Amino acid sequence: MPLSLLSESDELPLSWTRTALATPRVQRVRLPLSGFTWLAYATVPANGHFSAFHHEHDQHARLLLRGCPAGLAQRLARAGWETVRVGIEGVIDLTGESLHRRTVRKMARAAARFGSVHEIPWSPTAVARLRWLACEARHGQRPQLRYLFRTTFEPETRLFVFIDRDGDWQGAVLLTQPSPTAAVTELMLRRPHAPAGVMEAIFATAGHQLRSEGCQTLSLNEAPFRHLEPHLRPLEWLITLAGRQMAAVYDADGLYRFKAKFAPYWRPVYLCARPRLPLLALVDLFTVSGCLELAASGFNRRQAA
Incomplete structure (x- = not known):
């Protein structure tokens, strides 16, 4: 699937933005175990055309995007990506x-x-x-x-x-x-x-x-590990369960309550991967994003107490 879909869409993943740049600036993260390239966030030209960027990444078989809104996730799914709900966004x-x-x-x-x-x-x-x-x-x-x-x-x-x-x-x-x-x-x-x-x-x-x-x-932005619908697919359930184990060091419930104070409307947020999302990529994400260190710090404090 060409990443030209991103340049053609009004929607971008969370933390992606547009400015008057002539060429895109991308935060790429190589995931060591799975070999995926995680496009964490980017600043792309406001005119929507970044052909050099998506041509470069069309050469990579394994790509990962997080923070995708439903409309973008659906377009990616039709192009052969796997999409997984990981939370909700308050707007x-x-x-x-x-x-x-x-x-x-x-x-x-x-x-x-x-x-x-x-x-x-x-x-x-x-x-x-x-x-x-x-x-x-x-x-x-x-x-x-x-x-x-x-x-x-x-x-x-x-x-x-x-x-x-x-x-x-x-x-x-x-x-x-x-x-x-x-x-x-x-x-x-x-x-x-x-x-x-x-x-x-x-x-x-x-x-x-x-x-x-x-x-x-x-x-x-995202309230992770929360969902609008109770029925989750196995991979979505696994991600949610793993995230909630971090409650001692990452107060996802408190974050949700603060955001809910503004009475936003909620919409699902997706993790999207091409061609499929293997468990090794989730392990990579958990490690590279610092979640593993954060979880370990909570365990160490409990042990010290």
């Missing part, structure tokens, strides 16, 4: 009332007593400061997940930060904007002792700013 309708909900407004007002939210322009200083915040944030000293979403402030991303009265960064949200009408949450950070409501305040401000620019939706 805020910026033209609706999600950001005006009583619980969101109450928390945002509480945080406003301690500071305010600002969009930060890209600069090397801002890149370094976001990296510092990541170390300061809750769970910042644990092994970190890799390649599942963007973690670095790049010129094609947008950064909204809650800054307290002393000028310190207390929380941040990093966004990509794959189209003028859609934005996607990449990274959410909050210092352990930040004022209550910091994250609600950031999302409220970012959402209002995006809406004023004509953006219609803000994706809260």
